[in-house]
Amino acid sequence: MTIAPAPPAPVQPPMSLLAELTHRCPLQCPYCSNPLALDGREGELGTDDWRRVLEQAAELGVLQVHFSGGEPMARRDLPELVRHAASLGLYSNLITSGVLLTEATLAQLAEAGLDHVQLSFQDVDTAPAETMGGMPGAQAKKLAAARLIVAEGMPLTTNFVIHRGNVGRIGRMLDLAVELGARRAEIAHTQYYGWGLVNRAALMPSRAQLEDATRAVEDARTRLAGTLAIDYVTPDYYADQPKPCMGGWGRRFVNISPTGHVLPCHAAETITGVPIPDIRTDSLAAIWADAPLFRLFRGTDWMPEPCRGCDLREQDWGGCRCQALALLGDAAATDPVCTRSPDHARISKILADLPETPPPLVYRRYGNAPG
Amino acid sequence: MTGAPTPSPVGEETIVRFLRGTRLHHDRVRDQWVIQAPERAFIADPIAAEILRLVDGTRPVSAIIDTLAERFAAPRPVIAQDVLEMIASLTERQVLTA
Numbered sequence: 001m002t003i004a005p006a007p008p009a010p011v012q013p014p015m016s017l018l019a020e021l022t023h024r025c026p027l028q029c030p031y032c033s034n035p036l037a038l039d040g041r042e043g044e045l046g047t048d049d050w051r052r053v054l055e056q057a058a059e060l061g062v063l064q065v066h067f068s069g070g071e072p073m074a075r076r077d078l079p080e081l082v083r084h085a086a087s088l089g090l091y092s093n094l095i096t097s098g099v100l101l102t103e104a105t106l107a108q109l110a111e112a113g114l115d116h117v118q119l120s121f122q123d124v125d126t127a128p129a130e131t132m133g134g135m136p137g138a139q140a141k142k143l144a145a146a147r148l149i150v151a152e153g154m155p156l157t158t159n160f161v162i163h164r165g166n167v168g169r170i171g172r173m174l175d176l177a178v179e180l181g182a183r184r185a186e187i188a189h190t191q192y193y194g195w196g197l198v199n200r201a202a203l204m205p206s207r208a209q210l211e212d213a214t215r216a217v218e219d220a221r222t223r224l225a226g227t228l229a230i231d232y233v234t235p236d237y238y239a240d241q242p243k244p245c246m247g248g249w250g251r252r253f254v255n256i257s258p259t260g261h262v263l264p265c266h267a268a269e270t271i272t273g274v275p276i277p278d279i280r281t282d283s284l285a286a287i288w289a290d291a292p293l294f295r296l297f298r299g300t301d302w303m304p305e306p307c308r309g310c311d312l313r314e315q316d317w318g319g320c321r322c323q324a325l326a327l328l329g330d331a332a333a334t335d336p337v338c339t340r341s342p343d344h345a346r347i348s349k350i351l352a353d354l355p356e357t358p359p360p361l362v363y364r365r366y367g368n369a370p371g
Numbered sequence: 372m373t374g375a376p377t378p379s380p381v382g383e384e385t386i387v388r389f390l391r392g393t394r395l396h397h398d399r400v401r402d403q404w405v406i407q408a409p410e411r412a413f414i415a416d417p418i419a420a421e422i423l424r425l426v427d428g429t430r431p432v433s434a435i436i437d438t439l440a441e442r443f444a445a446p447r448p449v450i451a452q453d454v455l456e457m458i459a460s461l462t463e464r465q466v467l468t469a
Contacts, residue, residue, distance in 0.1 A: 013400055015412065061400035063412045089396065091407040116392045116409040155392030155409050183392075183465065184409060229465070 011250075011289050011298070013061030017090075018068055018255040018266065019050065021078070025071040027097050028134030028363040029122065030199040031161055031190040034070065035269055036369035039258040047077040049280065051084050053256060056284040058088035062254070066118075068095040070258070079108045086113025093118060095159075098145030099138050106148050117149050118157040118186070124172045128165060134363050143180070150181035157184040162213060163203035164358065170216040178228050187217055188233040193267045193322055195364045200350075202358040207351070210238050237347055241312065242319025242335035249297035249321060254288060262287045264294055267322035271296075271331050297321050302332060306340045380469060381432065381459045383451070387467045388428035395423040406466055422457050426467065432458060 023038040045053070057065065065085050072078055073096055085092045094109065095118045119142065123129035126139040149156045158177040162170065170187055177185040189210075190196045190203050205213065217232045224230070236243050246253045246265045255263040260279040263269060269276060277291040288294060296302065300313050307318040319335025327336050328343055336343040362368060381387065389395070393408045395415060404420035405412045415423060421442075425435045436454050440447040461467045 061398070063396065063398060063405060063407065064410075066410075091394075091396070091412070093410060115407070118410065153391055155390070157409055 014057075014254045014288060015061075015063050015252045016254070017053075017057045017062045017065045018253065019053065019065055019072075019081075020068050020070065020255065020257050020266065021045075021050070021072045021075045021081075022258050023070040024074045025069055025097065025364075026074075026099050026135055027071070027122075027138065028365050029132060029161070029195075030361040030363055031163060031196040031203055032194070032364040033191065033196070033266055034194065034364065035267065036194050036198070037269075038364075038366050040366070043259040044075075045256075045258065045260045045279070047080060049260060050077070050081050053279055053284065054081065054085050054088055054090065057254075058085075058090050060285050060288060062090065064091040064093060066093045066095055071097050071100060073100040073105065079105075079112045082109055082114045083112035086115075091115050096120070096145075097133075097138070098142045099135065101141075101145040101148065103148055106145075106152055106154070110152055110154060114154065116155045116157070118159055119146055119149065120159045120161070121173070121176075122161065123166045124160075124169050124176050132163075132165070132361075134365075146180040146182070155184075156180070156182045157186060158182045159186040159188060162187060162189045162205070164205040164209060165203075167205045167209045167213050170213055171220060174217075174220040174224065174228065174230065178224060182228065184229045184231065186231045186233065187213070188231075189213070189235040191233075192235070192237070193270075193326060195362070195369075197326055198362050198370060201355055202361050204235065204237065204351070204354055206354070207238055210235065236320075236323075236335075236337045237351060239337055240339045242316050242323075242338045244316045245320035245323075245335075248299075248317040250288070250294040251298065251317070254284070262291070264297075265322065268293065270322055270325055297332070304332060304334060306338075306342075307334050310340065381455060381462060383431065383433040383436065383455075385432050385458075385469050386429065387426055387432065387458055387462065387469055389426060390465055390468045393466050395420065395426075406461075408466060418453060419457055419461070422454055423461075 022044055023034050024041060082092050092114050093116045094114055098119045121142055122132040129139045130136055146156060160173045174185055192200050217230060221230050250264045255266050256279055261269060262277040262279050274292045274296060277287040277293055303313060303318050307313050319338055321331045324333040324335050325331035327346060334341040336347050396405050396407045398405050404415040406415050421439060422435060425438055432454060436451045440450040458467060
């Protein structure tokens with residue numbers, strides 16, 4: 001009699017697909033979550049490629065697709081892709097800056113079956129908003145877009161990215177969200193990868209600013225209960241524990257870049273030494289289950305100490321791999337924002353060394369990345 | 372303790388519907404019902420799914436109770452309490468609206 005080895009635990013299918021249709025965008029926000037090496041239009045997946053992606057995603061078990069970018073409305077085939085997603089039973093969300101949205105394009109998207117819009121704002125006041133976005137006239141277009149979306153009856157989430165320059169205006173941002181008729185608002189502190197990392201010294205709030213921000217959100221949650229649901233994302237440099245990045249590597253989310261790279265998160269192209277899976281050459285199911293990039297940090301077997309023996313290992317999944325790589329040069333290290341990380345002192349030093357006067361912003365545009 | 376419970380705005384005569392951007396979806400890969408909502412999806416337990424499958428924007432809550440009492444051969448007051456509580460909670464969570 002032989003005892004067979006236990007079969008490997010089956011990989012659970014992803015819940016969400018982030019479809020980055022393009023990196024093209026009329027805005028130039030210095031905290032953009034896109035990679036420093038922006039994909040050009042010529043390499044973008046075609047309409048048929050994306051239709052196939054949506055089919056494979058629905059088949060695999062994805063429930064929600066987030067059409068994002070860059071500015072996804074720069075793609076003329078967006079209504080067709082939304083219609084295809086709806087026909088497959090996928091819940092569709094449009095993550096947009098709103099500056100290209102018109103009554104006609106919104107009507108097309110609504111008719112195609114779009115379920116929800118997340119609209120980004122750089123600020124509540126026009127001048128600082130447009131300084132950050134690098135696009136004169138953007139704020140009026142965004143306000144007009146919000147009003148069209150609400151008038152159409154489409155549920156709206158407003159998103160505000162927070163940094164040291166606008167952190168004092170959170171209360172007014174949330175009032176604006178209510179005035180516009182949004183049902184949800186996201187107050188999301190900048191995450192320091194890619195462009196955000198390049199601009200960290202210009203964007204990172206102080207601890208006192210962060211505490212004020214958190215209080216402003218808590219006040220608004222009380223004041224606006226039943227009117228506005230508020231999601232709050234903090235900068236993890238000030239946390240004691242790392243965030244459960246993407247809900248765990250290769251566990252719930254899959255990201256597809258404009259050129260068809262399939263990634264566990266939108267920053268994962270920074271990880272070297274493993275091939276980047278490509279949707280043009282492999283199926284989503286095969287990539288999700290077997291691609292080395294997805295297996296690399298899935299679960300807990302890859303973890304070093306102190307993660308391996310930590311009670312929180314299945315809560316925070318060791319934090320963020322891209323952050324460990326960006327700050328320590330090792331994607332397999334414990335996220336240094338964790339106070340149990342042997343490298344946590346580096347975070348304290350970064351915060352202690354923040355300059356009084358912010359350095360100039362490096363805007364997100366093609367060819368503008370340092371190095 | 373916060374004192375007496377707030378009376379629910381949902382009664383047997385209320386007609387509820389899904390709020391736009393929110394719906395019940397059968398996830399056939401995981402063989403479960405999920406509530407799809409803006410930027411989140413949550414699992415509908417079997418009781419919630421039975422109720423939500425009857426929400427069509429035309430039936431009053433009383434008709435949903437009647438249908439389920441008959442389907443499960445259960446005393447109507449018991450079913451009524453479950454349904455009213457579930458619908459009040461889903462209304463509060465911006466899934467349903469009166």
